Amino acid sequence: MSENESQTGKAKYFDLMIAGLGYVNRIREVQPVSGEPFVAINIAALRGSADQAQYTHFDCVLAGDKAKQIVATLKPFVEDQRTVLIGFTLSDLRAEAFTFKNGDKAGDTGISLKARLVRIPWAKVDGNPVYDERQAA
Numbered sequence: 001m002s003e004n005e006s007q008t009g010k011a012k013y014f015d016l017m018i019a020g021l022g023y024v025n026r027i028r029e030v031q032p033v034s035g036e037p038f039v040a041i042n043i044a045a046l047r048g049s050a051d052q053a054q055y056t057h058f059d060c061v062l063a064g065d066k067a068k069q070i071v072a073t074l075k076p077f078v079e080d081q082r083t084v085l086i087g088f089t090l091s092d093l094r095a096e097a098f099t100f101k102n103g104d105k106a107g108d109t110g111i112s113l114k115a116r117l118v119r120i121p122w123a124k125v126d127g128n129p130v131y132d133e134r135q136a137a
Contacts, residue, residue, distance in 0.1 A: 027074070074125070083126050095111050096113075
C-alpha cells in the first residue's frame with residue numbers, strides 16, 4: 001500500500017485551492033504532441049488595494065464539464081476583446097520556469113504560474129452579468 005492510500009485502500013489527496021476574481025485574457029485549445037487536447041485560459045487575477053490593483057497571471061487548464069461550458073460561452077467575448085471578468089477557483093498551483101524568446105527580456109528567465117481552473121461561480125462581460133451559478137442551479 002502506498003503512502004497516499006488509507007487503510008481502506010482509497011487514495012488521499014491534499015488540495016491547494018485559490019479563489020479570486022480576474023480578467024480573462026486568452027482562451028485556446030492546446031494540441032499536445034502526445035495526449036488528449038485540452039482548453040487553456042489565461043487569467044489576470046486582481047490583488048491588493050482596489051485603488052491600485054495589481055495583477056497575478058495564471059495559465060490554467062480547464063477541469064470539469066461545467067467550467068468548459070462556461071468558458072465556451074465566454075470565448076467569443078474574449079476574441080472580440082471585450083472585458084470579461086470572472087470569479088474563479090483554481091487548484092494544483094505550481095510554478096514553471098521559462099526563457100523569454102522575444103522583446104526586451106529575450107534570454108531572461110521568467111516564471112509562469114500554472115493551475116487547474118475548477119470553478120467559475122460568476123462571469124461578467126463589460127460589467128454586465130452573463131453567468132451566475134446561483135441562478136443557474
